[in-house]
Amino acid sequence: MIKVAIQKSGRLSDDTISLFRECGIRFSRGTGRLKSTATNFPLEFLFLRDDDIPGYVADGVAHLGVVGENVMIEKKKDVILRKKLGFSKCRLSVAIPKGNEYNGPEDLRNKSIATSYPVVLQKWLDEKGLTAELHEISGSVEIAPSIGLAEAVCDIVSTGSTLLSNGLKEVETVMRSEAVLISNKNLDAKQTALLEKLLFRMNAVQTGGSNKYILLNAPNEQLDKIISLLPGMKSPTVLPLHMEGWSSVHSVMAEDDYWEVVEELKNNGAQGILVVPIENMII
Ligand code: ATP
Ligand code: ZN
Numbered sequence: 001m002i003k004v005a006i007q008k009s010g011r012l013s014d015d016t017i018s019l020f021r022e023c024g025i026r027f028s029r030g031t032g033r034l035k036s037t038a039t040n041f042p043l044e045f046l047f048l049r050d051d052d053i054p055g056y057v058a059d060g061v062a063h064l065g066v067v068g069e070n071v072m073i074e075k076k077k078d079v080i081l082r083k084k085l086g087f088s089k090c091r092l093s094v095a096i097p098k099g100n101e102y103n104g105p106e107d108l109r110n111k112s113i114a115t116s117y118p119v120v121l122q123k124w125l126d127e128k129g130l131t132a133e134l135h136e137i138s139g140s141v142e143i144a145p146s147i148g149l150a151e152a153v154c155d156i157v158s159t160g161s162t163l164l165s166n167g168l169k170e171v172e173t174v175m176r177s178e179a180v181l182i183s184n185k186n187l188d189a190k191q192t193a194l195l196e197k198l199l200f201r202m203n204a205v206q207t208g209g210s211n212k213y214i215l216l217n218a219p220n221e222q223l224d225k226i227i228s229l230l231p232g233m234k235s236p237t238v239l240p241l242h243m244e245g246w247s248s249v250h251s252v253m254a255e256d257d258y259w260e261v262v263e264e265l266k267n268n269g270a271q272g273i274l275v276v277p278i279e280n281m282i283i
Pocket of ligand 1: 007008009010011012048049050051067068069070071088089090156157158159177178179
């Protein structure tokens with residue numbers, strides 16, 4: 001049995017739960033429950049506050065955990081980063097009142113800065129050779145300048161609209177963060193095998209999600225050109241259509257290339273182009 005600590009409710013919860021479900025793990029998420037055992041995998045979830053997850057994983061109460069990389073660094077616990085998960089992307093930024101002039105990090109020297117992430121901020125200040133007076137507060141950091149608590153803030157930003165509505169402007173990015181899978185340092189052989197199994201599935205889901213399956217009909221005289229546009233996993237599958245002189249071509253392509261390639265395919269005579277999502281993909 002492997003125990004996985006995940007956020008009970010917050011910005012990480014829904015995507016974390018979807019990820020494990022996409023990995024084929026079935027479990028229920030009852031409101032108010034602290035634990036849930038998967039029905040088809042030897043895994044138990046512990047629903048916790050995100051701030052507590054690195055500590056529980058370091059102590060071995062949980063073997064694995066999902067947290068923001070910012071929280072993993074902030075808590076300074078002895079855990080291993082196993083995988084970046086690609087969701088809950090945000091940045092930790094320094095912001096100052098909109099009307100203040102700013103010419104670079106030097107302007108923050110000896111200023112008072114309110115933040116919920118003093119460890120991450122201090123690391124950045126050290127790298128810049130700066131000292132500042134940090135005020136650790138646990139929430140509503142963005143109001144600190146207007147109530148006279150601090151001259152600047154260092155807070156999580158995803159769109160910047162909260163900063164703007166509090167009369168602040170973003171001036172420095174201190175770190176970029178996303179959700180990460182962390183593990184205890186001393187997993188035994190069985191736990192390591194379960195972790196490997198999970199990682200295998202997570203990689204397949206991630207690769208699948210960033211690729212598309214494409215099917216199209218092509219006139220045979222255009223096949224070479226069309227196939228050259230579709231690298232596929234090994235090479236595309238080509239099947240004859242019932243109609244003479246035409247073939248059906250099946251392949252896989254990166255989501256990022258999709259619109260460019262579809263355009264080119266059409267220009268080269270492809271018809272009936274179907275693009276379907278891939279649930280997961282093992283290369
Ligand atoms: P808890 O009640 O569990 O302590 P919290 O209020 O501390 O929750 P959340 O706001 O749910 O935390 O954020 C959890 C993590 O999600 C953050 O540490 C960060 O990594 C990420 N995150 C926070 N805000 C955003 C955002 N606006 N966009 C994307 N990701 C975010
Ligand atoms: Zn928290």
